[in-house]
Amino acid sequence: MTDKLKSTLWPLSIGVLTLLIWQLGGFHALLDLKPFQLPVPTGIASTLAQNLTKALRDCGITVSGAIVGMIIGSSIGFLIAVVATVFPKWGYGGLTVVSAFNAIPIVALSPIMNRWFSTGMGQKIGVVTVVTMAAMAINAYRGLTDLKPFSLDLMKSYAANRRTVFFRLRLPNCLPSVFTALKINITSSMIAAIVSEYFATSTSGLGFGIKDNLRKAEMAMGWSYITIAALAGIVLYLIISMVERRAVKWHASQRIK
Amino acid sequence: MNAAAEIQIESVSMFYKDNKGNDIHALNNVSIDIQKGEFISLLGPSGCGKTTLLRIIADLLEPSMGKVTVCGQTPKETRMQQKYGIVFQNPVLYDWRTVKNNVRLPLEMMKINKTEQNSRIEKQLELVGLTNFKNHYPHQLSGGMQQRVGIARALAIQPEILLMDEPFSALDEFTREKLNEDLLRIWSKTNKTVIFVTHNISESVFLSDRVCVLSPHPGRLSAIVDIDLPRPRTREIRETPEFFSLVSKIRNSFEGV
Numbered sequence: 001m002t003d004k005l006k007s008t009l010w011p012l013s014i015g016v017l018t019l020l021i022w023q024l025g026g027f028h029a030l031l032d033l034k035p036f037q038l039p040v041p042t043g044i045a046s047t048l049a050q051n052l053t054k055a056l057r058d059c060g061i062t063v064s065g066a067i068v069g070m071i072i073g074s075s076i077g078f079l080i081a082v083v084a085t086v087f088p089k090w091g092y093g094g095l096t097v098v099s100a101f102n103a104i105p106i107v108a109l110s111p112i113m114n115r116w117f118s119t120g121m122g123q124k125i126g127v128v129t130v131v132t133m134a135a136m137a138i139n140a141y142r143g144l145t146d147l148k149p150f151s152l153d154l155m156k157s158y159a160a161n162r163r164t165v166f167f168r169l170r171l172p173n174c175l176p177s178v179f180t181a182l183k184i185n186i187t188s189s190m191i192a193a194i195v196s197e198y199f200a201t202s203t204s205g206l207g208f209g210i211k212d213n214l215r216k217a218e219m220a221m222g223w224s225y226i227t228i229a230a231l232a233g234i235v236l237y238l239i240i241s242m243v244e245r246r247a248v249k250w251h252a253s254q255r256i257k
Numbered sequence: 258m259n260a261a262a263e264i265q266i267e268s269v270s271m272f273y274k275d276n277k278g279n280d281i282h283a284l285n286n287v288s289i290d291i292q293k294g295e296f297i298s299l300l301g302p303s304g305c306g307k308t309t310l311l312r313i314i315a316d317l318l319e320p321s322m323g324k325v326t327v328c329g330q331t332p333k334e335t336r337m338q339q340k341y342g343i344v345f346q347n348p349v350l351y352d353w354r355t356v357k358n359n360v361r362l363p364l365e366m367m368k369i370n371k372t373e374q375n376s377r378i379e380k381q382l383e384l385v386g387l388t389n390f391k392n393h394y395p396h397q398l399s400g401g402m403q404q405r406v407g408i409a410r411a412l413a414i415q416p417e418i419l420l421m422d423e424p425f426s427a428l429d430e431f432t433r434e435k436l437n438e439d440l441l442r443i444w445s446k447t448n449k450t451v452i453f454v455t456h457n458i459s460e461s462v463f464l465s466d467r468v469c470v471l472s473p474h475p476g477r478l479s480a481i482v483d484i485d486l487p488r489p490r491t492r493e494i495r496e497t498p499e500f501f502s503l504v505s506k507i508r509n510s511f512e513g514v
Contacts, residue, residue: 148347149349150345151349153317153343153349154343154349156317157317157339157341157343158363158367158414159338159339164366168366172353173351173353175353250354250394251353
């Protein structure tokens with residue numbers, strides 16, 4: 001218990017200290033910044049409080065795009081992994097192609113998707129889908145095929161067919177890898193959604209809010225959006241971690257000391 | 258040929274190419290008759306083909322030449338009727354299943370009803386002394402305990418033949434000797450035919466009715482040694498002159514090691 005307390009207390013106190021230095025002008029002195037270049041935390045907080053409704057609405061738009069895109073992208077990725085497992089000969093090639101998608105930068109993807117979809121939401125979902133496919137495909141494939149030695153022999157000795165091997169062995173075996181992919185994807189889907197909004201024609205979402213306010217030198221408002229985006233990312237990550245802890249409590253990474 | 262033998266291994270040879278393309282002559286013309294209820298060890302250094310022979314009997318491999326008859330039928334027919342209980346070099350427990358559900362796995366696949374499943378699980382876990390650990394996950398058990406679960410799982414399907422592939426080789430000497438005694442106790446209660454692969458001479462002498470000594474390059478049968486030590490055997494028997502003379506007799510029967 002004391003260890004747990006320590007591991008929470010340390011990062012927390014460092015965070016508080018950072019905010020305090022920031023508030024008292026430490027960073028401004030260090031980097032020679034004026035308050036209009038870098039607003040202080042209380043300034044950001046009060047601006048955020050005044051515009052909370054709008055900020056939360058924009059946050060909702062970005063988060064829903066990120067989540068829907070992540071669900072579609074992760075599902076496609078998982079399906080590709082399953083195909084690659086069941087038909088190794090040509091499935092593996094598909095896996096390579098998907099990994100190549102991963103190399104396309106979001107800044108290139110966003111304008112392309114802008115042409116493909118007429119709505120901002122469609123574009124957002126499109127970008128996030130492409131960005132999240134590969135991580136899931138590669139991780140899930142590993143989980144489906146990286147089996148303990150002799151576990152296939154064991155199944156064979158029970159006269160198990162391929163279907164049984166898939167559902168009793170491969171599927172549960174890949175669960176930890178699926179959660180690894182989801183944790184990667186929840187973070188990258190937020191980044192992808194925000195960046196895609198930079199290039200979108202629509203005027204909503206956290207990405208547009210950050211871009212627009214910084215462009216207009218509304219620094220406090222811009223920072224409010226940055227804060228909201230960071231908080232949303234953390235909350236989504238924590239939700240996935242919580243589900244993971246319940247779903248794969250048997251796995252090494254989840255063992256409670 | 259003894260027609261009453263439960264397992265007849267007739268002139269079995271095995272050739273294959275290793276992953277560098279070299280021809281491997283794993284087994285050369287091996288013939289052994291194994292009686293029902295017998296405890297047989299396949300003993301030899303690595304490369305002698307003992308595991309290959311076990312896998313051929315289990316129908317996890319097909320011999321290049323010769324044939325194996327089990328209960329008057331092919332190994333495949335025997336495997337499809339789930340008459341083999343196999344214990345592998347490592348326990349091959351499924352991490353996501355508790356101890357009792359690992360033992361349940363083959364029973365589910367045989368579509369045995371729930372009540373019967375539970376009673377068999379209770380019985381087998383009691384036999385291997387793990388009743389108090391039935392709700393634990395594999396990672397919470399020691400290596401020796403995990404291998405006991407593997408034995409319980411192999412026995413739960415009530416196999417005709419128990420095939421054990423160096424089941425205790427990864428364990429320390431103390432645990433190994435303890436499990437040897439436990440195995441004999443379990444075997445005396447079930448009277449299965451056991452084929453036990455090992456590279457440990459004293460283990461094979463302690464356990465077996467007969468020891469088949471295999472020599473490497475190519476893997477061949479160099480001797481079959483009758484172990485006429487009285488049963489039930491306890492740890493004291495390891496200290497007797499008869500035990501030592503059998504151990505040295507076997508040690509001297511290896512060719513070309």
